[in-house]
Amino acid sequence: MDLIITASHLYTPLERVERPLVFVEDGVIADIVSLESRETPSGVRLMDLGDAYLVPGFIDIHIHGGAGHDVMEPAPGALPKVEQLLYQHGVTSYFPTTVTAPLDQTLGALERLADAIESAGDSSKERALRARPLGIHLEGPFISHLRRGVHPPASILPPTLEAFEKFWQASRGCIKMMTIAPELEGARAVIAEATARGVCVSIGHSDADLKAAQGGVAAGARHATHAFNAMRPLDHRDPGILGVVLMDERLSAEIIADGIHVDPLMVQLFLKAKGPDAAVLVTDGTSATGMPNGRYRLGSLDVEVKDGKCTADGKLAGSVLSMDKAVQNVMKFANWDLQQAVRLATFNPARTAGLTNAGKLAPGAFADIVALGPGGEVRKTIVRGQGG
Numbered sequence: 001m002d003l004i005i006t007a008s009h010l011y012t013p014l015e016r017v018e019r020p021l022v023f024v025e026d027g028v029i030a031d032i033v034s035l036e037s038r039e040t041p042s043g044v045r046l047m048d049l050g051d052a053y054l055v056p057g058f059i060d061i062h063i064h065g066g067a068g069h070d071v072m073e074p075a076p077g078a079l080p081k082v083e084q085l086l087y088q089h090g091v092t093s094y095f096p097t098t099v100t101a102p103l104d105q106t107l108g109a110l111e112r113l114a115d116a117i118e119s120a121g122d123s124s125k126e127r128a129l130r131a132r133p134l135g136i137h138l139e140g141p142f143i144s145h146l147r148r149g150v151h152p153p154a155s156i157l158p159p160t161l162e163a164f165e166k167f168w169q170a171s172r173g174c175i176k177m178m179t180i181a182p183e184l185e186g187a188r189a190v191i192a193e194a195t196a197r198g199v200c201v202s203i204g205h206s207d208a209d210l211k212a213a214q215g216g217v218a219a220g221a222r223h224a225t226h227a228f229n230a231m232r233p234l235d236h237r238d239p240g241i242l243g244v245v246l247m248d249e250r251l252s253a254e255i256i257a258d259g260i261h262v263d264p265l266m267v268q269l270f271l272k273a274k275g276p277d278a279a280v281l282v283t284d285g286t287s288a289t290g291m292p293n294g295r296y297r298l299g300s301l302d303v304e305v306k307d308g309k310c311t312a313d314g315k316l317a318g319s320v321l322s323m324d325k326a327v328q329n330v331m332k333f334a335n336w337d338l339q340q341a342v343r344l345a346t347f348n349p350a351r352t353a354g355l356t357n358a359g360k361l362a363p364g365a366f367a368d369i370v371a372l373g374p375g376g377e378v379r380k381t382i383v384r385g386q387g388g
Contacts, residue, residue, distance in 0.1 A: 002024055002025050002026065002044075002045070002385060003023075003024040003044070003045050003046075003047060003367075003385055004021055004022065004023055004024070004040060004041075004044050004045070004046050004047070005020075005021075005022040005024065005046075005047045005049065005054065005367075005369065005382070006019070006020060006021050006022070006035065006040070006046065006047070006048050006049065007020065007048070007049040007050065007051070007052040007053065007054045007371060008050065008051045008052065008053070009052075009053045009054065010022070010032065010053070010054040010055070010361060011053060011054070011055045011056075011338070011339045011342055011361075012032075012056075012360055012361045012362060013055055013056060013339055013342045013343045013346055013347050013360070013361075014343070014347065014360075016339065017032060017033075017034055018034060018036075019034055019035040019036060020032055020033070020034060020035070020054060021033050021034070021035055021038060021040060022054065022361065022367070022369070024367040024385040025385075026385075027366065027367055027384030027385045027386070028357075028364065028365070028366060028367055028384075028385075029361060029362060029363055029364065029365050029366070029367050030363060031363055032361060032362065032363065047387075049371045049379065049380060052371035052372060052373065052379050052380070053338060053371070053372045053373070053374065054361065054369055054370075054371055054372075055342045055346060055361070055369070055370050055372055056092075056342075056346040056347065056350075056358070056359050056360050056361050056365075056368060056369065056370070057090065057091065057092025057093060057346070057358070057366075057368030057369060057370050057381065057382070057383065058089070058090045058091040058092065058093075058323040058324070058327075058345045058346060058370060059091070059092070059093045059094065059345065059346060059349040059350055059353070059355070059358060059359055060086065060091050060093075060094040060095070060131075060282060060283055060285070060323050060345075060349070061094070061095045061097075061137060061177060061254070061280070061282060061349045061352065061353050062095065062097050062137055062139070062177075062225065062226065062254060062282035062283070062284050063082075063086075063094055063095070063096065063097055063282070063283050063284065063285045064096075064097050064098075064099060064284070064285060064286050064287070064298055064299070064318055065078075065082050065285065065286050065287035065289065065297075065298070066081075066082045066085040066086065066285050066286070066287060066288075066289035066290050066291075067081040067082055067084065067085040067287070067289070067290050067291065068081065068287055068288075068290075068291050068296065069081045069082050069287050070286070070287045070296075070297050070298060070299060071096035071097065071098070071109070071113065072098055072099070072101065072105065072106075072109040072299050073297075074108065074109075074112065079096070079113075079116050079133075080130060082096075082131075082287075083130035083131045083132070083133075084129065084130050085289065085290045086130070086131035086323075087129055087130050087131050087381050087383065088378070088381070089322040089323055089324045089325075089378060090323060090324045090370040090372070090378040090381050091131045091323050092131055092132065092358070092366075092368035092369075092370070092381065092382075092383045093131060093132055093133075093134045093350075093355070093358050093359075093368065094131050094132075094133055094134070095133070095134065095135050095136060095137040095176060095177055095353065096113050096116070096133050096136060096137070097136075097137040097138075097139050097284075098110070098113075098136065098137070098138055098139055098140065098299070099139060099140055099151060099298055099299035099300075099301070100139075100140030100141040100143065100148070100151035100152055100155045100156055100299070101140075101141075101152070101155055101299045101300045102154075102155050102300065103155070103157075103166075105299075105300060106141070106155075106167070106170075107166065107167070107170040108170075110136060110138075110167060110170040110171040110174075110175070111170050111171070111172075113133065113136050113171070113174065114136070114170075114171050114172045114174040116133050117133045117134065117135065117136070117174050118172075118174075120132040120133055120134070128383050128384060128386030128387070129383070129386075129387075130383070131383070132383065132384075134176070134353075134355060134358065135174055135175070135176025135177065135353065136171055136174050136175045136176060136177070137175075137176070137177040137178070137179070138167060138171075138175050138177070138178040138179065139178075139179040139204075139205075139225065140155075140156065140179065140205065141155055141156050141157040141163075142157065142158070142159035142163075142164075142178075142179075142180040142181065142184065142187065142190065143156055143179065143180070143181050143204075143205035143206070143230075144181040144183070144184065144205055144206050144207045144208075146207040147181070147205050147206055147207045147230045147231060147232065148205060148230070149205065149229070149230045149315060149316070149317070150298070150301055150303075150312040150313065150315050150316075150317040151205065152300065152301065155300075158184060158185060158186055159180060159184050159185075159186045159187045159189075159190040160186050160190065161186075161189060161190060161193055164190050164193060164194060168197070173197070175194075175199055176198075176199060176200060176353055176354070177199065177200045177201075177202055177223070177353060178194050178199050178200075178201055178202065179202045179203075179204045179205060179225040180201060180202070180203065180204075180206075180216075180221075181203070181204070181205055181206035181207070181208065182203050182206060182208050182212050182213055182215060182216025182217075182219070182221060182241075183206060183207060183208040183209070183212035183213075183216075187216065187219075188215060188216065188218075188219040189219075191216055191219040191220050191221050192219045192220050194220070195219070195220030195221075195222075196220075198354065200222060200223050200352060200353055200354060201216075201219075201220055201221040201222065201223070202221065202222075202223035202224055202225045202254075203216045203217070203221045203223075203224050203225065203241060203244075203245070203251075204224055204225025204226060204230060204231065205225065205230045205231075206230070206231055206232065206241050207231075207232045207240075207241075208232065208240060208241040209232070209238065209240050209241075210238070210239050210240055210241075210243055210244065212241075213240065213241040213243075213244040213245075214244055214248075217244060217248055217250055217251060221251070222250060222251055222252065222352075223251060223252050223253065223254070223280075223352055224241075224245040224251055224252070224253035224254065225254060226254055226255065226256050226261065226282065226284055227242070227245050227246075227253045227254065227255050227262075227270055228242065228255070228261070228262050228266060228270070229256065229261050229262070229316070231245070234246075246270070246273040246274070247273065249278070251278065252274070252278040252279070252280055252348065252351075252352045253270070253274055253278060253279065253280065254280040254281070254282040254349075255267060255270050255279065255280070255281065255282070256282060256283065256284050256319055256321060256326075257281055257321075257326045257329045257330055257333065258283075258308075258319050258320075258321040258325070258326070258329065259329060259333070260308065260309055260316070260319070261284075261316060261319060264329075264332075264333040267329070267330070267333045267334060268333060268334045271330070271334050271336070276340055276343055276344075277348070278348070279344050279348065280344060280348045280349045280352055281323065281326045281327065281330065281344040281345045281349070282326075282349075283319055283321040283322060283323055283326060284318045284319045284321070285318060285319055285320065285321060285322070286298045286303060286310050286317065286318035286319065286320065287303075288303065288305040288310050288318075288320050289319070289320045289321070289322065290320070290322070291305065291320075292305075293305050293306050293307070296310075298310075298312070298317055298318055301317065303317040303318070305320060308320060323345050324372075324376060324377065324378050326345065327341045327342060327344070327345050327376045328341075328375065328376040328377075330344060331375075331376060338372065338374065338375075338376055341376065342372075342376075346359045346360065347359045347360055366384055367382060367384055367385035368382065368383055368384065369381075369382040369387075370382070
């Protein structure tokens with residue numbers, strides 16, 4: 001046994017353990033018991049985190065960058081800077097997310113991100129103080145021109161099996177999520193093929209009507225990208241894509257709970273519709289996350305940050321939200337308790353993305369743990385049993 005971690009409380013997050021002992025061996029949780037049922041063995045390093053709440057490491061399945069760097073940057077030092085910032089905010093695993101860009105830039109970025117994912121098993125102490133990429137989220141280019149947000153129109157492509165194959169080969173099979181507009185010609189075939197390869201297909205950046213959205217789900221889509229944003233608005237006579245996102249129990253859905261992208265009242269509505277099982281928190285964070293007001297990059301775009309808003313040409317362009325703040329906002333906006341809110345940043349995104357060893361504290365799972373204060377503030381982050 002390498003390490004035993006203890007604190008006042010632990011959320012798995014589905015269950016609660018008081019005065020837990022978490023046994024860690026080779027970066028994996030070997031056992032979790034209550035201090036009342038088992039004595040602390042001698043000769044093993046003990047990490048006592050006092051009155052903290054131990055929860056699984058946060059997982060962000062939709063993030064473009066942070067700390068002044070974009071995940072599509074070719075500079076070798078860019079991704080480590082992003083990962084260090086994520087670590088500081090309790091994120092232990094993430095899906096670097098692309099944005100629509102010229103084809104050669106996207107293919108190059110996918111190759112570099114695949115390299116990073118394949119080398120993420122490094123167990124060095126320096127590597128431990130960073131979040132680990134576990135898959136790629138391909139956001140664009142298979143999106144609607146009408147609901148593109150700030151994605152550059154010249155680089156948007158129609159969904160074809162040939163184009164998807166190019167992205168798949170460049171990523172060496174590391175694409176684990178893909179956003180697509182289901183109403184586009186050819187979309188259903190691409191959704192079906194991606195689903196067959198184990199990709200979590202997410203409907204979004206879409207002007208789909210009800211029938212087209214339902215068709216996307218029938219083809220295999222099982223998630224929705226940043227609900228309400230870059231989607232046909234909900235109408236009582238024409239529910240469209242949002243009617244499906246909110247009401248179809250086969251879909252999980254993500255939301256940017258920063259109070260800017262979605263009003264706090266609509267966050268409440270979303271949480272009531274999707275419930276604790278299917279709601280997922282994401283940041284959609286850009287390179288400007290953790291940085292002062294100024295100009296930054298999102299893929300090939302210039303974005304400006306001022307007073308917490310990230311915009312390009314007057315349109316929202318991602319966010320500067322951190323995952324710990326998103327958890328705290330759910331507690332504030334919807335009056336959910338810490339255990340409920342944590343689930344949306346841990347267990348739910350892991351299940352959505354098919355991650356079997358992350359998002360939960362249980363024997364056999366990675367020892368990715370965050371110690372939180374009662375208000376959701378990060379006190380310590382532990383990745384594979386190691387923490388700063």
